[in-house]
Amino acid sequence: xxxxxxxxxxxxxxxxxxxxxxxxxxxxxxxxxxxxxxxxxxxxxxxxxxxxxxxxxxxxxxxxxxxxxxxxxxxxxxxxxxxxxxxxxxxxxxxxxxxxxxxxxxxxxxxxxxxxxxxxxxxxxxxxxxxxxxxxxxxxxxxxxxxxxxxxxxxxxxxxxxxxxxxxxxxxxxxxxxxxxxxxxxxxxxxxxxxxxxxxxxxxxxxxxxxxxxxxxxxxxxxxxxxxxxxxxxxxxxxxxxxxxxxxxxxxxxxxxxxxxxxxxxxxxxxxxxxxxxxxxxxxxxxxxxxxxxxxxxxxxxxxxxxxxxxxxxxxxxxxxxxxxxxxxxxxxxxxxxxxxxxxxxxxxxxxxxxxxxxxxxxxxxxxxxxxxxxxxxxxxxxxxxxxxxxxxxxxxxxxxxxxxxxxxxxxxxxxxxxxxxxxxxxxxxxxxxxxxxxxxx
Amino acid sequence: xxxxxxxxxxxxxxxxxxxxxxxxxxxxxxxxxxxxxxxxxxxxxxxxxxxxxxxxxxxxxxxxxxxxxxxxxxxxxxxxxxxxxxxxxxxxxxxxxxxxxxxxxxxxxxxxxxxxxxxxxxxxxxxxxxxxxxxxxxxxxxxxxxxxxxxxxxxxxxxxxxxxxxxxxxxxxxxxxxxxxxxxxxxxxxxxxxxxxxxxxxxxxxxxxxxxxxxxxxxxxxxxxxxxxxxxxxxxxxxxxxxxxxxxxxxxxxxxxxxxxxxxxxxxxxxxxxxxxxxxxxxxxxxxxxxxxxxxxxxxxxxxxxxxxxxxxxxxxxxxxxxxxxxxxxxxxxxxxxxxxxxxxxxxxxxxxxxxxxxxxxxxxxxxxxxxxxxxxxxxxxxxxxxxxxxxxxxxxxxxxxxxxxx
Numbered sequence: 001x002x003x004x005x006x007x008x009x010x011x012x013x014x015x016x017x018x019x020x021x022x023x024x025x026x027x028x029x030x031x032x033x034x035x036x037x038x039x040x041x042x043x044x045x046x047x048x049x050x051x052x053x054x055x056x057x058x059x060x061x062x063x064x065x066x067x068x069x070x071x072x073x074x075x076x077x078x079x080x081x082x083x084x085x086x087x088x089x090x091x092x093x094x095x096x097x098x099x100x101x102x103x104x105x106x107x108x109x110x111x112x113x114x115x116x117x118x119x120x121x122x123x124x125x126x127x128x129x130x131x132x133x134x135x136x137x138x139x140x141x142x143x144x145x146x147x148x149x150x151x152x153x154x155x156x157x158x159x160x161x162x163x164x165x166x167x168x169x170x171x172x173x174x175x176x177x178x179x180x181x182x183x184x185x186x187x188x189x190x191x192x193x194x195x196x197x198x199x200x201x202x203x204x205x206x207x208x209x210x211x212x213x214x215x216x217x218x219x220x221x222x223x224x225x226x227x228x229x230x231x232x233x234x235x236x237x238x239x240x241x242x243x244x245x246x247x248x249x250x251x252x253x254x255x256x257x258x259x260x261x262x263x264x265x266x267x268x269x270x271x272x273x274x275x276x277x278x279x280x281x282x283x284x285x286x287x288x289x290x291x292x293x294x295x296x297x298x299x300x301x302x303x304x305x306x307x308x309x310x311x312x313x314x315x316x317x318x319x320x321x322x323x324x325x326x327x328x329x330x331x332x333x334x335x336x337x338x339x340x341x342x343x344x345x346x347x348x349x350x351x352x353x354x355x356x357x358x359x360x361x362x363x364x365x366x367x368x369x370x371x372x373x374x375x376x377x378x379x380x381x382x383x384x385x386x387x388x389x390x391x392x393x394x395x396x397x398x399x400x401x402x403x404x405x406x407x408x409x410x411x412x413x414x415x416x417x418x419x420x421x422x423x424x425x426x427x428x429x430x431x432x433x434x435x436x437x438x439x440x441x442x
Numbered sequence: 443x444x445x446x447x448x449x450x451x452x453x454x455x456x457x458x459x460x461x462x463x464x465x466x467x468x469x470x471x472x473x474x475x476x477x478x479x480x481x482x483x484x485x486x487x488x489x490x491x492x493x494x495x496x497x498x499x500x501x502x503x504x505x506x507x508x509x510x511x512x513x514x515x516x517x518x519x520x521x522x523x524x525x526x527x528x529x530x531x532x533x534x535x536x537x538x539x540x541x542x543x544x545x546x547x548x549x550x551x552x553x554x555x556x557x558x559x560x561x562x563x564x565x566x567x568x569x570x571x572x573x574x575x576x577x578x579x580x581x582x583x584x585x586x587x588x589x590x591x592x593x594x595x596x597x598x599x600x601x602x603x604x605x606x607x608x609x610x611x612x613x614x615x616x617x618x619x620x621x622x623x624x625x626x627x628x629x630x631x632x633x634x635x636x637x638x639x640x641x642x643x644x645x646x647x648x649x650x651x652x653x654x655x656x657x658x659x660x661x662x663x664x665x666x667x668x669x670x671x672x673x674x675x676x677x678x679x680x681x682x683x684x685x686x687x688x689x690x691x692x693x694x695x696x697x698x699x700x701x702x703x704x705x706x707x708x709x710x711x712x713x714x715x716x717x718x719x720x721x722x723x724x725x726x727x728x729x730x731x732x733x734x735x736x737x738x739x740x741x742x743x744x745x746x747x748x749x750x751x752x753x754x755x756x757x758x759x760x761x762x763x764x765x766x767x768x769x770x771x772x773x774x775x776x777x778x779x780x781x782x783x784x785x786x787x788x789x790x791x792x793x794x795x796x797x798x799x800x801x802x803x804x805x806x807x808x809x810x811x812x813x814x815x816x817x818x819x820x821x822x823x824x825x826x827x828x829x830x831x832x833x834x835x836x837x838x839x840x841x842x843x844x845x846x847x848x849x
Contacts, residue, residue: 120740295768296569297533297565298566298767299765300534307847309849328736329767340830343830344829344830346849389829391782391829418745419741419743422741423740424736424740
């Protein structure tokens with residue numbers, strides 16, 4: 001029942017429109033960032049740059065004077081800042097991801113069904129400048145399950161974070177592992193030979209499954225019963241899903257290359273701790289590497305020689321490589337620092353920047369959408385108050401698709417950037433005298 | 443030894459060495475941070491027989507031409523990590539091999555000594571030394587109520603005995619999650635944790651009283667009670683790892699009851715009970731700045747050190763314990779992040795040098811660049827806190843070690 005006369009209803013409607021207008025305009029009107037040093041990751045840095053974003057996309061980027069600022073654009077003077085592409089993390093366990101322990105081959109398992117988007121780690125990741133992440137199952141299985149590529153839009157429904165393919169399906173890869181982690185007691189392999197045999201057997205089954213489907217053609221009666229694991233592996237064999245393969249030791253790395261050769265799948269080597277011993281073989285195979293820099297070697301047999309020169313070695317060998325967090329091994333707030341440690345051990349600075357952005361995007365087959373600041377790409381970027389690779393620099397703002405998702409000047413965001421009372425999502429302190437923070441995602 | 447005698451001895455040693463033999467070491471720094479006064483531009487540190495004999499300006503201090511020299515952009519005192527498990531928690535992390543950070547056969551084992559497990563030649567000892575760390579306070583890992591005694595040791599890589607500064611420094615105690623044993627070999631609640639610790643301290647007090655009497659009822663020597671009795675006498679502090687605010691208050695409550703010296707460790711929620719800590723006059727070895735937020739540390743902050751220091755609470759920085767990858771942190775890096783999260787560069791450097799040395803009771807030997815102290819120095823090719831700076835050399839008691847591995 002309407003309790004207002006029609007004229008009043010119209011007035012109320014218009015008032016609501018007026019209230020909503022600035023918000024709508026903020027999404028649709030262009031925003032131009034001026035005065036910053038812009039690290040595009042697709043070319044040389046621009047000392048005094050202009051970045052224009054609109055409708056979630058980058059509209060223009062270039063040197064001051066060379067880029068027309070559209071009429072009606074909101075202009076933000078960020079002089080003294082550095083703008084770089086949103087960081088892409090090729091290996092993360094944000095949201096509390098774990099290993100399925102019912103057997104060594106779990107291709108049917110989707111990590112998206114276990115990720116908690118309210119996990120406080122997502123807020124910390126934004127504080128670290130991360131905008132796209134590959135969340136993976138653990139490395140306790142030969143085949144750990146399906147990974148999920150997420151955009152760190154602020155949401156509590158994981159479906160809102162998907163990076164969707166043209167057909168609308170969420171994108172992701174397949175987690176696999178060799179070396180010590182998947183080795184255990186039966187039904188888990190107890191040797192490296194068995195680890196490889198389990199992987200080969202699964203892919204051979206998947207090839208037969210795919211062949212049956214191909215042979216069935218339009219005859220539905222000849223189709224095999226749908227198998228969630230085999231259809232996933234068939235996607236891998238068809239080149240539609242990338243294998244993200246946990247591997248550390250030099251011989252385990254070569255085993256992955258051998259499997260790739262046999263089955264022809266696309267693979268990203270993950271961790272690759274001894275990659276410096278087989279860099280030429282990796283380069284010859286044309287396989288990219290997702291690597292990690294931690295503060296010391298050790299903790300497990302395969303990482304006792306881990307060191308920060310790996311980035312420089314792979315770069316010199318011509319291997320496409322990126323740094324990852326393996327969050328919580330590295331806190332997502334310190335991924336930039338990992339690349340800086342690479343520079344410390346001899347890596348070229350521009351290569352380090354690419355290793356946080358465009359290289360990582362390419363490994364996820366998202367290089368045409370994210371990872372660099374170029375017109376037409378998603379407006380995912382980070383504003384920092386100086387050189388990204390200096391300890392004295394802090395991420396000030398993180399933007400995903402033209403929306404600001406982290407702002408250091410906002411106390412609620414700052415809590416996750418630095419930590420403190422209430423930052424722990426699962427066990428906030430509930431005493432009257434300590435304030436009343438609930439923690440977690442708003 | 444009084445300052446004047448010390449100074450006289452040092453001068454005498456300098457004169458003798460100049461006259462009699464070469465073998466001295468001169469360390470030149472574009473900037474020398476002594477942590478005993480303002481930084482010295484174009485500074486120089488003279489070293490003989492493992493000790494610092496002179497600190498001053500390159501313009502005025504001379505030394506024999508045949509001395510070995512080192513030059514760096516920045517020279518600091520050797521870093522003192524106020525709490526680590528390096529040398530106990532070995533690089534490979536293999537049970538029976540090098541995983542000696544925690545014995546869980548009993549919940550309360552003050553008789554266990556880090557000294558008896560410290561592997562001076564574990565690669566991680568050399569790893570942290572490569573970044574300028576010359577002294578570590580090595581403790582068993584948290585995971586049982588009283589896991590044993592700590593050790594203050596140099597990172598020279600010889601042996602626990604040869605490198606020890608304080609063979610038995612403190613008694614490690616864990617409260618909260620670190621003491622609660624889900625496998626039920628130990629206490630399963632906070633109440634029981636406190637009750638067990640109180641009962642053990644009471645037993646130790648009675649033991650000490652009986653041992654002091656010279657009669658037939660004198661109990662046999664008990665290595666566990668002996669150690670706790672030393673704590674009750676005030677000879678050995680309890681290093682109590684407590685992160686939750688209420689566990690911190692439990693530590694203060696037990697200190698009040700038994701009168702032991704208390705050093706709070708980790709203390710992630712210390713900012714919530716800062717007035718109580720301040721009133722008790724208790725120092726805090728603050729959790730690693732970059733420690734992961736989770737479990738009892740879910741509310742930790744990179745600003746904890748800054749907040750506590752601003753309140754006038756003595757602090758030092760640490761690397762603590764890592765159970766997996768990485769196997770250890772590096773206190774230089776924890777200090778760097780604390781420096782830019784409110785602590786400031788000078789206070790952060792103090793927190794891993796002189797303040798840490800004072801808190802550990804070894805400031806007469808290490809922690810600053812001063813005449814008469816051990817010649818423990820760290821040399822850097824730039825701002826030590828910058829991510830891309832390198833530690834180029836480390837000096838321990840006059841012995842020169844390489845800096846971090848770079849290729």
